[in-house]
Amino acid sequence: MRHVTVIGAGVVGASTALALRRDGYAVTLIERGEPGMGTSYGNAGMLSVTSCVPIAQPGILWKVPRLLADPLGPLAIDWRYLPKLAPWLFRFVLSSAPARVEHISKALMSLLVQIIPAYRELLGPEAFQDLARPGGVLHVYQSDRAFEGAQRSHELRRRRGVAMTILDQSQLRQAEPSLAPSFKHGVLMPDSYRAVNPLRLTQTLVQKFVDAGGELVTQPVDRIERAGKDRLFAVGNGSKRELDTVVICAGAWSKSLARDCGVDVPLETERGYHVMLPKPGVMPRLALSSGDHEFAITPMEHGLRLAGTVELAGLHKPPNMQRADVLLRAAREMFPGLNDEGATTWMGHRPSMPDSLPVIGQAPGQNRVFLGFGHGHLGLTFGAITGLLLSDLIAGRPSRVDLEPFRADRF
Numbered sequence: 001m002r003h004v005t006v007i008g009a010g011v012v013g014a015s016t017a018l019a020l021r022r023d024g025y026a027v028t029l030i031e032r033g034e035p036g037m038g039t040s041y042g043n044a045g046m047l048s049v050t051s052c053v054p055i056a057q058p059g060i061l062w063k064v065p066r067l068l069a070d071p072l073g074p075l076a077i078d079w080r081y082l083p084k085l086a087p088w089l090f091r092f093v094l095s096s097a098p099a100r101v102e103h104i105s106k107a108l109m110s111l112l113v114q115i116i117p118a119y120r121e122l123l124g125p126e127a128f129q130d131l132a133r134p135g136g137v138l139h140v141y142q143s144d145r146a147f148e149g150a151q152r153s154h155e156l157r158r159r160r161g162v163a164m165t166i167l168d169q170s171q172l173r174q175a176e177p178s179l180a181p182s183f184k185h186g187v188l189m190p191d192s193y194r195a196v197n198p199l200r201l202t203q204t205l206v207q208k209f210v211d212a213g214g215e216l217v218t219q220p221v222d223r224i225e226r227a228g229k230d231r232l233f234a235v236g237n238g239s240k241r242e243l244d245t246v247v248i249c250a251g252a253w254s255k256s257l258a259r260d261c262g263v264d265v266p267l268e269t270e271r272g273y274h275v276m277l278p279k280p281g282v283m284p285r286l287a288l289s290s291g292d293h294e295f296a297i298t299p300m301e302h303g304l305r306l307a308g309t310v311e312l313a314g315l316h317k318p319p320n321m322q323r324a325d326v327l328l329r330a331a332r333e334m335f336p337g338l339n340d341e342g343a344t345t346w347m348g349h350r351p352s353m354p355d356s357l358p359v360i361g362q363a364p365g366q367n368r369v370f371l372g373f374g375h376g377h378l379g380l381t382f383g384a385i386t387g388l389l390l391s392d393l394i395a396g397r398p399s400r401v402d403l404e405p406f407r408a409d410r411f
Contacts, residue, residue, distance in 0.1 A: 003028070003244040004394065005234065007221050007257065009035035011198070011380055012372050013249035014205035015387025018122055020247075021214045023391050029209060030234065030241075032220040036202030039251050039348040042274050043380050044296035044307035046287060047115060047132060047193040051378055052108040052160045053153045054356035055310070056096035064089075072326050074294035078313035085312055088268045091354035091411060101156070104355055107405035108378075109160045111385055114401060116193060118384035122205065131201045136190035138167075138176055140183050141291040142333070147185040150291050154187060164189045178282050180336055185291075194287040196301040198380055205383075221250070224260040232261070232368065247370040247390055252315060252349035254359075254373035258408070261369045265359060265408050269315050270350040270376060273324040274307035275331070281339035293330040306331050310350075319347035352376040360386055360406040362393060370394060371408055 002025055006017040009031030017029040029035075055075075068079050077085065095104065120128045141147035157164060167175055167186035175186060195201045210216055220236035224246070227233065232243040248257045252269040259265075280303060288297040295308025306327040311320065324345040332338050353359065353374040363369035370393065372386045385401070392399055 002026070004247060005030060005241070005243050005245070006247045006249055007234065008249035008251060008254070009202075009206060009216070010038050010040035010249065010251055011036070011202045011205065011383035012251075012375065012386050013247075014202050014209060015122055015383045016247055016249055016372055016390050017214055017387075018205050018209040018212065019387040019391035020394065021209055021212045023395050025394075027209070028215040028217055029206070030217045030219055030221055032236075033218070035206040035216070036199050039350055039379060040202045040383075041199045042272070042307070042346040042348045043198050044274070045195040045198050045298045045300060045305060046137065046296060046381060047119065047195060048137065048378070048381050049112045049115060049191045050137065050157055050162045050164075050189045051381060052105045052112060052162065053156050054095065054101055054104045054108070055352075055376070056092050056354070056356065057101065057152065058096055058098050060096045061093045071320070072322055074308070075310040076312070076323075078311070078317065081313050081317070084314065085268065088266050088354050091266055095355040100355070103405070104357055105156055105160055107357055110401050110405075111382055114385045115381055118388050122384045122387065123208070127204055131197070131204060132193040132195055134193055135286050136188060137192045137194075137287045137289055139187040139189070139289045139291050140172065140176070140179060140334075141185040142180075142183050143292055144184065146292040150187075157189075162189060163191055176284055176286060176288065178284050178335055180334055183334070192287070194298055195380060201380070221257065224257050226260070243368070245368045245370070245394065247372060247394075249372045251373060251379070252351040254351060254371070258363065258371060261363055261366055263363045263366070263369070263371070263408050265374070266354055266411055267359075267374055268312065268352050268354070270352045271311040271313055271319070272307065272348055272350050272377075273309050273311075273319070273321070273327065274305055274346045275324050275328050276303055276305055276344045276346070277338070277340055278303040278342045279339055280304035280335075281337055282335040284335075290330060290334065293326075295327050295330065297331065297334070315349060321345050321347070350376055350379065357405055358382060358386065359408045360389055361403045361408065364407070364409045
């Protein structure tokens with residue numbers, strides 16, 4: 001029986017390890033800390049079948065000066081990081097060409113149609129029902145300008161077959177009475193789910209992996225060393241572990257590990273923020289997306305989560321919690337009477353590729369190295385299907401999705 005080591009116990013790594021263990025492989029899952037406590041901990045909790053719109057849209061180039069000038073905007077760039085970011089940003093702008101956006105959207109949709117069946121397969125029907133709620137996501141707009149500005153994205157979703165219903169002001173009030181009456185427009189996309197607790201979802205996957213006989217190891221992996229032609233070692237904290245087959249699922253920290261294996265990928269971190277309100281006093285019926293301020297509002301079992309924003313500033317700059325404060329101020333506009341007592345804030349590192357497509361597949365030129373990272377805003381959404389695709393690939397089964405758009409060497 002071949003042994004597989006999965007590096008990273010976020011939702012992608014946990015899903016991959018569980019899928020491989022169920023395939024009969026001896027599997028070791030390595031995480032430097034508590035499983036699920038990285039980026040998988042703090043996301044918006046969406047299992048979003050509608051997210052076929054890439055971040056880079058036509059016209060993004062002309063917005064770059066504004067992104068540099070507004071450090072608290074929904075999408076901000078730290079000008080001090082710009083020299084290092086420039087190659088990624090160049091590819092990001094190239095990805096905004098209309099033909100590329102259409103291609104990227106189709107590739108995203110090929111994964112999105114699989115996400116709910118994939119979670120049901122990995123979690124089982126009872127655990128899935130416990131951890132995920134149907135009902136969709138409601139995009140809401142306070143201004144006509146924001147609503148009109150979103151039409152290009154909604155048209156792209158329509159072309160991909162996403163179900164949606166346009167709501168006028170009175171229909172919006174009926175759908176979500178907790179919203180301030182100043183909101184004018186809504187777009188309901190009913191097919192998405194939301195996680196009641198993203199951390200508990202990841203921990204459930206890890207527990208199922210351990211219960212199935214998988215090995216969980218708490219240890220940092222700082223680098224992967226190659227000895228000769230065929231030997232690989234995971235090195236960290238003074239230890240050295242030989243690898244048979246390895247799957248790199250280390251999120252934003254995957255770039256250096258992939259480079260150690262001879263694979264150079266344009267991976268960056270989008271620093272995302274959240275505010276958690278344990279006693280919000282207002283609890284929306286549905287998961288919401290603010291079209292005016294571009295963030296998500298998600299009801300969870302432990303409170304109300306406000307999550308979003310993109311900050312391109314690298315892995316090492318300290319968090320700018322003023323960005324979390326912006327989320328809270330916007331939420332107060334949305335929900336009269338919102339209570340922020342006991343609020344907590346968080347920042348995490350989304351692993352993002354310039355074209356909004358993850359890397360899923362075998363490392364180019366490597367027989368025993370596989371890659372699953374770069375999911376950007378869709379790590380939770382794509383966790384289970386990525387794990388199943390990688391297990392199919394390692395087992396030599398036909399892929400349920402064409403993996404060509406997700407190749408590491410596509411650039």
